Amino acid sequence: MAGAHPKVDVLIIGFGWTGAIMAQELTDAGLNVLAVERGDWMDTATDFSTSFAQDELRYYWRKELFQKPAHETLTIRNTASQTALPMRSLGSFLPGVGVGGAGLHWNGQVWRFLPTDFTARSHNLERYGKATVPDDMTIQDWGVTYAELEPHYDKFEYLCGVSGKAGNLSGAIQAGGDPFEGPRSREYPNPPLDMPYAPMLFAQAAASLGHHPFPHPAANMSRAYTNPLGVQLGPCTYCGYCEKYGCGNYAKSSAQTTILPVLMRKPNFTLKTGCEALKLNLAPDGKTVSSVSLIDADGQTWDQPADLVILSAYILHNVRLLLLSGVGKPYDPNTGQGVIGKNYAYQITSSVGFTFEDKILNPFIGAGALGMMMNDFNGDNFDHTGLGFIGGGYIGVLQTGARPIETFYNPSDLTTWGGDWKKKVARDYLKTFSVATHGAVMSHKGNYLDLDPTYRDVFGRPLMRMTFDYTDNEHKMSDYLTDRALEVAKAMNPRDITPHYRKGSWDVVPYQTTHNTGGAIMGTDPKSSALNKYLQMWDVANLFVMGATAFPQNAGYNPTGTVAALAYHAADAIKSQYLKAPGQPLMQA
Amino acid sequence: MDFSDGPGGRERAISRRRMLAGGALLGAVPVAVAAETLTGSGPPWAPNTAAYPQSADPAHRYDFFSGPEAAFIEAACARMIPKDDLGPGALEAGVPIFIDRQLAGDFGKAATWYMQGPWDAGLPTQGYQSRYTPAQMYRAAIAAVDKATQNASNNAFAGLSGEDQDAFLTRLASGDQQLEGVDAKAWFKLLLQNVMEGFFSDPIYGGNRDMAGWKLIGFPGARYDMTAYVKQYGKTYPLPPVGIGGRPAWSRS
Numbered sequence: 001m002a003g004a005h006p007k008v009d010v011l012i013i014g015f016g017w018t019g020a021i022m023a024q025e026l027t028d029a030g031l032n033v034l035a036v037e038r039g040d041w042m043d044t045a046t047d048f049s050t051s052f053a054q055d056e057l058r059y060y061w062r063k064e065l066f067q068k069p070a071h072e073t074l075t076i077r078n079t080a081s082q083t084a085l086p087m088r089s090l091g092s093f094l095p096g097v098g099v100g101g102a103g104l105h106w107n108g109q110v111w112r113f114l115p116t117d118f119t120a121r122s123h124n125l126e127r128y129g130k131a132t133v134p135d136d137m138t139i140q141d142w143g144v145t146y147a148e149l150e151p152h153y154d155k156f157e158y159l160c161g162v163s164g165k166a167g168n169l170s171g172a173i174q175a176g177g178d179p180f181e182g183p184r185s186r187e188y189p190n191p192p193l194d195m196p197y198a199p200m201l202f203a204q205a206a207a208s209l210g211h212h213p214f215p216h217p218a219a220n221m222s223r224a225y226t227n228p229l230g231v232q233l234g235p236c237t238y239c240g241y242c243e244k245y246g247c248g249n250y251a252k253s254s255a256q257t258t259i260l261p262v263l264m265r266k267p268n269f270t271l272k273t274g275c276e277a278l279k280l281n282l283a284p285d286g287k288t289v290s291s292v293s294l295i296d297a298d299g300q301t302w303d304q305p306a307d308l309v310i311l312s313a314y315i316l317h318n319v320r321l322l323l324l325s326g327v328g329k330p331y332d333p334n335t336g337q338g339v340i341g342k343n344y345a346y347q348i349t350s351s352v353g354f355t356f357e358d359k360i361l362n363p364f365i366g367a368g369a370l371g372m373m374m375n376d377f378n379g380d381n382f383d384h385t386g387l388g389f390i391g392g393g394y395i396g397v398l399q400t401g402a403r404p405i406e407t408f409y410n411p412s413d414l415t416t417w418g419g420d421w422k423k424k425v426a427r428d429y430l431k432t433f434s435v436a437t438h439g440a441v442m443s444h445k446g447n448y449l450d451l452d453p454t455y456r457d458v459f460g461r462p463l464m465r466m467t468f469d470y471t472d473n474e475h476k477m478s479d480y481l482t483d484r485a486l487e488v489a490k491a492m493n494p495r496d497i498t499p500h501y502r503k504g505s506w507d508v509v510p511y512q513t514t515h516n517t518g519g520a521i522m523g524t525d526p527k528s529s530a531l532n533k534y535l536q537m538w539d540v541a542n543l544f545v546m547g548a549t550a551f552p553q554n555a556g557y558n559p560t561g562t563v564a565a566l567a568y569h570a571a572d573a574i575k576s577q578y579l580k581a582p583g584q585p586l587m588q589a
Numbered sequence: 590m591d592f593s594d595g596p597g598g599r600e601r602a603i604s605r606r607r608m609l610a611g612g613a614l615l616g617a618v619p620v621a622v623a624a625e626t627l628t629g630s631g632p633p634w635a636p637n638t639a640a641y642p643q644s645a646d647p648a649h650r651y652d653f654f655s656g657p658e659a660a661f662i663e664a665a666c667a668r669m670i671p672k673d674d675l676g677p678g679a680l681e682a683g684v685p686i687f688i689d690r691q692l693a694g695d696f697g698k699a700a701t702w703y704m705q706g707p708w709d710a711g712l713p714t715q716g717y718q719s720r721y722t723p724a725q726m727y728r729a730a731i732a733a734v735d736k737a738t739q740n741a742s743n744n745a746f747a748g749l750s751g752e753d754q755d756a757f758l759t760r761l762a763s764g765d766q767q768l769e770g771v772d773a774k775a776w777f778k779l780l781l782q783n784v785m786e787g788f789f790s791d792p793i794y795g796g797n798r799d800m801a802g803w804k805l806i807g808f809p810g811a812r813y814d815m816t817a818y819v820k821q822y823g824k825t826y827p828l829p830p831v832g833i834g835g836r837p838a839w840s841r842s
Contacts, residue, residue: 041627070700083711085711089702089717091716200822235816237813238815272627408785416781418671422675507716508716
């Protein structure tokens with residue numbers, strides 16, 4: 001079918017948050033943009049209307065909005081000495097599929113990373129010395145600073161209409177906000193959401209211990225909002241079906257509710273759904289991608305030429321497509337050489353359950369990012385001297401809605417049935433909630449992504465193989481956070497307290513977070529990173545790779561705010577610099 | 590496709606979901622979605638395409654379970670969430686019917702799961718690794734349970750005393766009870782998940798009859814606006830639960 005597909009200015013692969021952001025920015029620059037998405041078109045009225053969106057079985061347990069392992073999965077193991085086996089059904093993380101990607105079923109938790117998160121290696125070495133960063137902890141500086149990203153964080157927060165309270169306005173600490181955050185140039189576009197009982201009890205207890213609780217910044221609307229593109233969102237109704245669900249109320253920000261109503265009208269934009277990228281084809285000199293092999297739902301394949309290629313699928317798919325295409329040098333954990341697949345990281349979570357004797361919490365009320373949090377033990381906001389770990393995480397009560405099946409079925413505890421169990425849940429459901437911790441994962445020499453030697457996808461291509469486990473650093477850090485959460489829980493004076501420390505190896509079964517990171521990381525040196533600070537591949541100048549793929553290690557915050565800020569930062573560089581000298585590196589190695 | 594095409598839109602919504610199961614089972618259809626090209630002319634949605642789920646028919650009995658299998662599942666449900674002075678248990682709430690429908694459908698077929706070999710038991714951290722689909726696993730496991738109890742006490746599971754049934758289920762959960770040809774603990778994990786799903790999912794799927802599960806705990810169901818109650822600290826939510834299909838009182842004469 002050569003010749004039937006004329007070259008486009010820009011080809012975007014994967015159409016979630018970053019695909020939509022890049023399409024919006026680059027069509028604004030007058031470029032002719034084609035986006036391909038292997039899943040379906042999905043929109044609010046058709047696919048998750050309020051008349052049927054509140055369906056726990058369909059959307060969470062039968063995973064309607066998520067990637068289907070039958071089509072593509074990955075193999076997993078904790079260490080290189082084990083045989084990786086396929087993730088046959090989804091568990092620990094839930095990649096999306098279809099227009100909007102995982103940004104459709106996310107919670108709307110919009111964080112900025114700390115300024116010191118972007119210099120994790122140099123900062124920790126300087127403050128704590130070499131002993132705190134062992135040789136096999138392969139953390140790196142990002143090559144981009146918080147100050148450089150601040151305007152782009154701001155742009156995303158206004159696009160999304162984030163509800164929150166600033167804690168640091170240009171260096172001036174603000175009462176009621178997060179005093180630990182980096183300086184922001186202006187207040188959030190919307191005030192915080194109304195806060196239910198459990199988060200308020202947490203906040204009182206945390207403050208009584210000298211901590212600094214504040215409302216979680218939320219891409220759930222606290223009031224009707226019109227964003228800078230002119231797209232209107234409605235107020236959140238706290239229905240409790242937010243995380244893992246599409247929002248029927250136009251109240252949760254997604255590509256659908258913030259960008260697509262404008263983008264889809266543009267004559268210089270085309271979206272092909274049901275269309276998957278199979279391979280990036282390098283030009284003979286290997287310095288640019290000349291075309292991308294695509295396949296549509298009818299099984300037709302063709303090579304689509306493009307001047308500029310934006311790889312904006314989920315992190316796991318970005319890395320796999322690079323590996324399958326032979327673009328970039330694969331990482332070798334034995335030598336530490338190579339960059340594709342390097343520094344895969346994740347998140348480490350734990351919780352402390354609490355049940356009151358008589359306080360009715362109505363835990364079914366919820367929104368994705370509704371809660372009171374504290375960052376007193378996140379990043380390097382506290383002195384790590386003598387603790388034996390670096391990094392941290394947030395602690396808080398996040399009331400996303402206690403949907404009953406998720407509340408009562410725990411694959412790690414098979415004793416939750418029978419007459420006594422029934423009496424207990426009837427007595428306690430309305431009076432029970434938990435304090436959550438959400439910790440960073442540092443990158444490690446032995447945690448990486450490569451191609452599996454055995455298992456294949458529906459096209460007969462190798463699955464990607466994930467080799468990952470928590471290290472001593474993560475366990476010590478998570479235990480420390482859980483101890484702090486336990487102290488706050490005790491200060492709430494509940495009848496029962498149940499801490500759930502994260503013990504042992506990473507387990508693919510229970511849901512944890514969809515915060516996979518790394519594999520084609522950004523940095524300052526092409527020997528140790530795949531991308532420069534503009535997410536441009538060091539040695540393939542017309543290829544930009546979006547997403548948490550670029551994170552050299554993960555921080556103690558949810559990734560989407562930083563993912564979007566990096567995309568806007570890249571779009572700015574493409575518009576202001578790259579298009580003046582197309583096909584050239586924006587930075588010299 | 591042409592997005593002004595209303596009736597075609599409905600077919601699209603239905604067919605793509607059917608294709609999902611079929612494609613996955615065949616393992617050969619590469620992409621289980623319709624290809625569409627969307628450009629800047631007109632809205633990219635079609636009217637009347639909302640994919641509203643169909644209710645299970647409560648009058649109809651088992652599609653998947655045989656007689657002896659149904660006897661097992663009814664007995665197990667009656668022990669796992671028993672009827673008591675708080676109200677109906679899993680049996681009364683239709684959980685066996687729920688599980689039957691699930692096993693007869695896409696879930697039972699593992700339609701969206703990765704089910705290609707080679708097969709290896711793996712480590713607990715690697716999750717479900719059985720070559721059985723959920724439907725196949727139930728079939729093999731229930732036969733193995735009845736065989737084990739027959740050997741031990743000349744009775745199918747359903748014929749044991751409640752205490753003996755509890756003890757058997759407890760041994761399955763702890764991994765102390767092996768089953769011939771089946772990973773007993775992996776199956777119990779699935780059974781417990783399906784019992785909880787059946788007791789607490791929306792009544793349209795055949796379980797949670799009369800919203801018994803939701804009434805037990807005080808869950809209001811598929812309500813979509815909680816705004817007025819967010820700051821009513823400590824107060825019990827005043828409205829009864831409602832399902833996607835409404836409340837029985839709305840349609841009973």
